[in-house]
Amino acid sequence: MGIRTGQDYINGIKSRNPEVWLNGRLVEDIYNEPIFNQPIHEIAKLYDLQHDPIYQNDITHICEQTSERVNNAFLSPKTGDDLQKRSKLFEVYARKTYGLMGRTPDFLNVVVTSMAHNCWFLDKYNKDWSKNIQNYYKHIRDNDLFLTHAIVNPQNDRSKSSHEQKDPFTHLGTVEETKDGIIVRGAKMLATLAPITDEVIIYSFPGFVPGDERHALAFALPIDAPGLRIICREPVQDGKRSMFDHPLSSRYDEMDALLIFNDVLVPWNKVFLYNNVEAANLLYPMTGIAEQPAHQSGVRGYIKLAFAVEVACKVADSIGVDAYLNVQRDLGEVVQSVEVIRALLRVAEYEYTINEHGEARPNPDALETIRGFLPEMYPRAIEVIQTIGAGGLLMSPTGADFDHPDLREDVEKYYGGRSGVSAEERVRLFKLAWDLCGEAFGMRLLQYERYYTGDPVRKRAIFYNKYKKAKKFSMVDEVLAKPTNEGLETINQ
Ligand SMILES: Cc1cc2nc3c(=O)[nH]c(=O)nc-3n(C[C@H](O)[C@H](O)[C@H](O)COP(=O)(O)OP(=O)(O)OC[C@H]3O[C@@H](n4cnc5c(N)ncnc54)[C@H](O)[C@@H]3O)c2cc1C
Numbered sequence: 001m002g003i004r005t006g007q008d009y010i011n012g013i014k015s016r017n018p019e020v021w022l023n024g025r026l027v028e029d030i031y032n033e034p035i036f037n038q039p040i041h042e043i044a045k046l047y048d049l050q051h052d053p054i055y056q057n058d059i060t061h062i063c064e065q066t067s068e069r070v071n072n073a074f075l076s077p078k079t080g081d082d083l084q085k086r087s088k089l090f091e092v093y094a095r096k097t098y099g100l101m102g103r104t105p106d107f108l109n110v111v112v113t114s115m116a117h118n119c120w121f122l123d124k125y126n127k128d129w130s131k132n133i134q135n136y137y138k139h140i141r142d143n144d145l146f147l148t149h150a151i152v153n154p155q156n157d158r159s160k161s162s163h164e165q166k167d168p169f170t171h172l173g174t175v176e177e178t179k180d181g182i183i184v185r186g187a188k189m190l191a192t193l194a195p196i197t198d199e200v201i202i203y204s205f206p207g208f209v210p211g212d213e214r215h216a217l218a219f220a221l222p223i224d225a226p227g228l229r230i231i232c233r234e235p236v237q238d239g240k241r242s243m244f245d246h247p248l249s250s251r252y253d254e255m256d257a258l259l260i261f262n263d264v265l266v267p268w269n270k271v272f273l274y275n276n277v278e279a280a281n282l283l284y285p286m287t288g289i290a291e292q293p294a295h296q297s298g299v300r301g302y303i304k305l306a307f308a309v310e311v312a313c314k315v316a317d318s319i320g321v322d323a324y325l326n327v328q329r330d331l332g333e334v335v336q337s338v339e340v341i342r343a344l345l346r347v348a349e350y351e352y353t354i355n356e357h358g359e360a361r362p363n364p365d366a367l368e369t370i371r372g373f374l375p376e377m378y379p380r381a382i383e384v385i386q387t388i389g390a391g392g393l394l395m396s397p398t399g400a401d402f403d404h405p406d407l408r409e410d411v412e413k414y415y416g417g418r419s420g421v422s423a424e425e426r427v428r429l430f431k432l433a434w435d436l437c438g439e440a441f442g443m444r445l446l447q448y449e450r451y452y453t454g455d456p457v458r459k460r461a462i463f464y465n466k467y468k469k470a471k472k473f474s475m476v477d478e479v480l481a482k483p484t485n486e487g488l489e490t491i492n493q
C-alpha cells in the first residue's frame, strides 16, 4: 500500500473501537469525539502532505524492497544524505504543527525502523524476536501506520523496583505464557496521542534489576486490542473552544494517557523481547532508539522554540515595547537560544558516524546537549512572553465581544496596539500568546519539553559520566605533566 492519505488515516480511526476513558465516560466514537476531532484532522493533514507535489519528494522515497512510495521515517539511514532526508521530514511535520505536537507519526516510525535495522542485537538473544521486529517494521511501513508508545512504569513508588511494588502487576508484566502468546497485566505511562493512533509499541527505558524478569518486555499491539484500557488525562480543551479565542489549544492538544493491560494476549509474532532483564536494559542504548528519535525531537524542539520566540518578538513589537533596552536584551537572549539549537542540529547532522552495522547515526553528544538545554531554554522563552505581555495577556476580550455591535467601537478603540496594529490583530496575537504561556495547554507543552525523554536531571548526569569516561580530561593532565622547572632552565643558562 505505501503512503496513506489523511482520509485513509481517518478511515482507520473509524474502523476501530479502542477502550478510551475520558472524563469518567467511555468514548463511543473516537472520530466524532469533539476533543479528538480537530487533533485527528491535524494528523490527517500530515498524511496528506505525502501526496502533495510540493512536499512529496522531501518527505517520502521509493522503498528499495517493495518499489512503493513510503515515508522517510522508514528510511534506514546509511549515509549523511539519508540523515538529511530524515531531517527534511522532521522539519516539514514540525513546521506544520509549529513543533507543538511531539509524537507525530514520524517519531515512533523512526524508533521501529531503528530497532529493525539493529535486529542483530535481538538476534543475539532470540532469533524469533529479531524476525518479529523486522516483520513488524514491514507491517507499519507498508501500511503507513501511526503508533503511540508507553515506555515508563507508572509513577507509584519510585524508591522500589518493579517486582517490589505492592501489587506485582502494578507495573506491566507477564502473567503467563500460552501457545498463542504471552498474557500481560499492569500499567505503563504515558502514551501521548494514544486514542487517535493505530497501534501501540511497548518497551522500556533501562533500569530493571534482577527479579524484574516478568516486567522486562517489548511488544506491539493494535490500539483496540481486547483488554487494553486507555485512561486519558483531563483534557485542556473541550473541543468546542473558539479558534479565535484559542488558536493553538483548539487545534494541537495531544492527549496523554495511562495504558492498563487487563490480561491482554500478545501473539508470539508481536513479541520483541521477553523475560530478560539484560536485554531490556540494553535495548534502548544498543539499537539506536535513543539517538534516531532524538534527531526528530531535536528538529521538532527547534521549531517549537523558534515559534515561541517569534511569539515573544511579535508581542513586544505589537505594543511598542521592543524599543526598550531591557526588552531587547531578553529578546536577543531567546533569539540566540534558537540559534544555539540550530547550530547543534547542524553538528548532529554533519558530524554523524556510520556504525559497524552500516547505520548512520547523528552525533549523540550534540543531540544530548539539545536535550539538556531545551528544558531550560523553552521555559525561559515562555517566561519572556509572560513578562513582555504582562497584564495585557489578561486584558483580551473574547471573539464574541468583537462580534457584538454594542461593543465594537470600544473594542476597536481600547484594544489596539502601537500605530498600525489594529485591535483585532493585537487581541488575536495576545490570545495565541496566552494559549502558549498561560493556558493549561501551554503548561502541558512546557512539561512535555522537560520530561518527554526522561528525567533531565538524570539524563545530564548520565551525559557527564559518559563524557568523563571518553574525554578523560587529558589536556589538564598534559599541562600538569610539564616539568616545573621549564622556564628556570633557560634563565639559568
Ligand atoms: C507531556 C508528557 C508526554 C509524555 N509522553 C510520553 C509518551 O508518549 N510515551 C512515554 O513512554 N512516555 C511519555 N512521557 C513520560 C516520560 O517518559 C516520563 O515523564 C519521564 O520519563 C520522567 O519520568 P516520570 O515522569 O515518571 O518522573 P519520575 O522518574 O517519577 O521523577 C520524578 C522526580 O523524582 C526524581 N527522581 C525519581 N527517581 C529518581 C532517581 N532514581 N534518582 C534521582 N532522582 C529521581 C526526578 O528527578 C524527578 O524530579 C511523557 C511525559 C510528559 C510530561
Ligand SMILES: O=C(O)Cc1ccc(O)c(O)c1
Pocket (backbone or CB within 6 Å): 111, 149, 151, 289, 290, 291, 293, 294, 295, 297, 371, 452, 453, 454
Ligand atoms: O527523543 C528523544 O530525545 C529520545 C527518546 C525519547 C523517548 C523515546 O521513547 C525514545 O525511544 C527516544
